[in-house]
Amino acid sequence: MPFTIATWNINSVRLREELVRKLMKKERPDILCLQECKSPVDKIPFAKFKRLGYTHMIARGQKGYNGVAILSKLPMEDAGDRDWAGLGHARHVAGRLENGVTIHNFYVPAGGDVPDREKNEKFGQKLDFLTEMRDAYHSEKPGKSILVGDLNIAPREDDVWSHKQLLKVVSHTPIEVEHLAEVQEAGGWVDTTRNDIPEGLLYSWWSYRAKDWNAADKGRRLDHIWATPDIASSAHSSKILRAARGWEQPSDHAPVFATFDLQA
């Protein structure tokens, strides 16, 4: 039985509970990974999601900021978390399916506005977070795994509306792209979205600040689905649900999907 996984930075799971339910009803991913829940775990409306078949939730939360959750129709056990870069933030959680596949859900720090760690502590924390990920996957190669989340980096030229104009903008600077590439290489991770859709512009985030986000279309691909090579070859039907960015009172991110032809 193939399974579908989706990742979505929801920007408050409590405010957008109805949008989460809408996505669950319309798209029915087997696994939905959320970031920026901005909620303690016991205040996530899990009971409402359970009624739609999402009987398993593995989450980490804190009040007001960050927060990650994996909602699953498939049985899943908690596979832990890690406080990357020692920030004390809820930015990572992992779950394991009965088929042995581990799902990592990440919310990488945005990194502030100035792409210089001397002038902006947040940028340094972002780079350190990525360096720790690289080192961890280098010292222990991931087994059959899927890594998803808001990685807050758009790596390719066709992952942004203007490569040239974003070279000094946090999320697309060469040093961030390099750090992300090192994480990918260390774990042997395959970018399944780009494996599946190798050509053309692809965005998953559009700023709230644009007058008309759809017409201006100044997007970036910040949200990713990676997989280890042993299972990446079974991935297909990748898509980004741009329409969700146009829903009422939307998140500034659109959900990203992939389907894996594996025994769940």
Added chain:
DNA sequence: ATGGTAGGTCTCCTA
């Protein structure tokens, strides 16, 4: 070059 919007919260911090 600037400022634009959104969410949550010990009214400013984060994105």
